[in-house]
Every structure is written in structure tokens, then in C-alpha cells.
Amino acid sequence: METNDLIKALATDTRRQGLPLGRAWIAALVVAVLVAAVVFFALLGPRPDAGAALSTVRFVFKFIVTVALAVAAYRLAVAVSRPGGNWRAALSGLLVAPLLLVLSVLLELVAVPSTSWAARLIGTNSMVCLTFVPLIGVIPLVVLLLAMRHGAPVNATAAGAVSGLLAGGIAAAFYAAHCPDDSPLFVAVWYPLAIAILVSLGALLGRFFLRW
Amino acid sequence: MDKADERSLERMLVAAIEGDERAYFAFLEAVAKLVRTWLRRKVTYGSLDVEDVVQETLLAIHLKRHTWRSDEPVRPWIFAIANHKLIDAFRRHGRQPLADSPALEEVEAEEPEVLQSWEIDRALQVLTPGQRSVVTAVSIEGSSIQETARDLGMKETAVRVALHRGLAAIARRFGRT
Structure with a gap:
């Protein structure tokens, strides 16, 4: 088939086209958050004193850092899903959550005596965190990979990993409402590990699922 | 290609997305030319047929045209897709190194009728x-x-x-x- 013949066929197929990518991403984000909410309330639910805890800075900070991660990961996900998208500009936003975390750890080290550092870091819920953050995030990850596949990411593995990061940020924000461990020392160790499981899974799935 | 040509490409694609077949035909013709020229500079040796990559790029642009945002320039988008398909083609050809390809006589014997x-x-x-x-x-x-x-x-x-x-x-x- 000559190239001109192919062009004739493509031009004849003008009417059928996909949902604009920007709208697809918004839809995927809404569905991912809703699914995460349903799984969270079905499996865990918020801790009993969540309402009162909202007046403590450590509890609230867990949401600030996880939502900051999710927002940055979302912007990066949208950028990497477009050919020629400006992902470098979106990359710097990913620094916000780690910097907040480092800052909070430093403040915590100043605020509490060194004798209680280890206990706060180990916490009581690390295995629950490592289990349930991936569990809350895995279906949202699939939803986000579908949006990514609707796009055209030139690096399938990286696009999968970014989807995992976004799913991880969403899942961790919900999990934070359940977890009794509020110390930044706990958050800085276990949350990234739990999110890394979703990032790895996303990268692995992306490698096979996001080719085009 | 200068700014004016870029603007006209963008106008054609906007019209195409709104359902204008003739504008889309003109857009794809222009893209084919653009990508072919670019590929000929990139592919200077080996068994890779530039026209294959042109066609694969056109198909990808067609099926992924909803990933273009009308407020961003169209050329970086086109060339990102072309580059992606070129890398893909290189990778596939890498799996069949030149040394392993059949001798010229065999190829001709296998496909006597087909010109291209x-x-x-x-x-x-x-x-x-x-x-x-x-x-x-x-x-x-x-x-x-x-x-x-x-x-x-x-x-x-x-x-x-x-x-x-x-x-x-x-x-x-x-x-x-």
C-alpha cells in the first residue's frame, strides 16, 4: 500500500476519535479517588479519634505531604502521557513532598528526646501500612494505567512508575486517616516503602501494557 | 518550515478534529512530507525502509490525535511520535542483524512478483x-x-x-x- 493510499484511508476515518486526553485524565483521577475511598472504608475506615486528631499538627501533616505527592504525580502523569509533553517542568514538583518530609523529620528530632526516636520510627502499624497502602492503591493504579494507555507515553516503564506514584499518593492519603502513627519519623520510613511497592508494580505493568 | 507553516498545520489539525476530511487529508500529506524529510536525515544506512516508518507514524498520529492539545505547538508533538516509532523500528531491526539476513539472490527468489x-x-x-x-x-x-x-x-x-x-x-x- 502506498503512503498516499494510507492517507486516504486515515482521512476517511475522521469521525471516530478518542476522548480528549485532558478530560480522560480528570475522569480517571475522579474514579481512582472514589475507588480508593470505597476500598479504604470497606477494609479499614478512619481511626476512632480522627476528628479530634484533626487539631494536631502531626496528623494533619500526613495529609499535606501525601496530597502534595499526589498533586505533583498527577501533573507529571499528564505530562508524560503526551508526546512532546513538558515532563521536565512537572518533574520539579515531585521534590515538594520529600522536602516537606525531610523538614518535618528535622522538626520532630528537635521536638522529641532521642530516647523516643526509635519507638516513634518503628511505630505500631508498619506492617498494616505496608499491606494496606498497596491494597487501597492497586485498583486505582489500574484505572490510571488505562488513562495512560489512552494517551501516548513514549517511555512505557516510566509512565507506569508515575502512575504507581500517583496511586500511591492517593492510597497513602486515605491510609493516613486510619494509621495511629503520626510521627514524621514513621511517615518518612514506611510511607515511601509502601508507595514504592505501587511504583514498582506500575513500572512492571507499564512495561507491557503501555506500549503503542 | 517557518512559523506561518506551523500555524497552518495547526489550523488543519483543528479543522480535522472537528470532522473536516479534506483538511485532515492535507494535514496528513504535509506531515508525511515533513516526517519523510526528517527520517532521511536520521536513517543514513542499514536495511530500514524510511517509508515504513512514515506509514507507522501516520497511523500512530491518527490513532493518538486526541493527545494533541490545540494550545500547544504541533511540530514537537509530531516529531515526538515519529521519533518513538523510529526507535521502535530500529529496535525491531536490531533483532535481525544484517549479517543474518538472507543473501540478495534468496530474497529475489522468494518474492519474484512483488515490486515493493x-x-x-x-x-x-x-x-x-x-x-x-x-x-x-x-x-x-x-x-x-x-x-x-x-x-x-x-x-x-x-x-x-x-x-x-x-x-x-x-x-x-x-x-x-
């Missing part, structure tokens, strides 16, 4: 018979949707669906058959 055998023709073979006859009618014979529907005794919507699915299947199988 492109990847797209091999991909065409994997379509269902219905899809293949629609794609062939619309491309090589240059029929319209209405003419194809009449000739094949199908409904127009069925022709449109078969065409779209056929093109998507070609894009999936391109270079992998």
Missing part, C-alpha cells in the same frame, strides 16, 4: 476479511464510505466501524507480523 513489499501490506494480511475489504476499498481503490457500503452491501456505520477497527489492528500489528 511494505510492512503495512503484511499487517493488512492479519485483518478479518471484512475489515480488509473495507480498508482496501477506501485506500487503494479510493472509494468513499457511501460507495464502499454500496459495493460491499454493508451499512455505512458498519463500514466506518470496520475501517476504524481495521486501521487500529494494522497499527497494532505493524512490523510484528
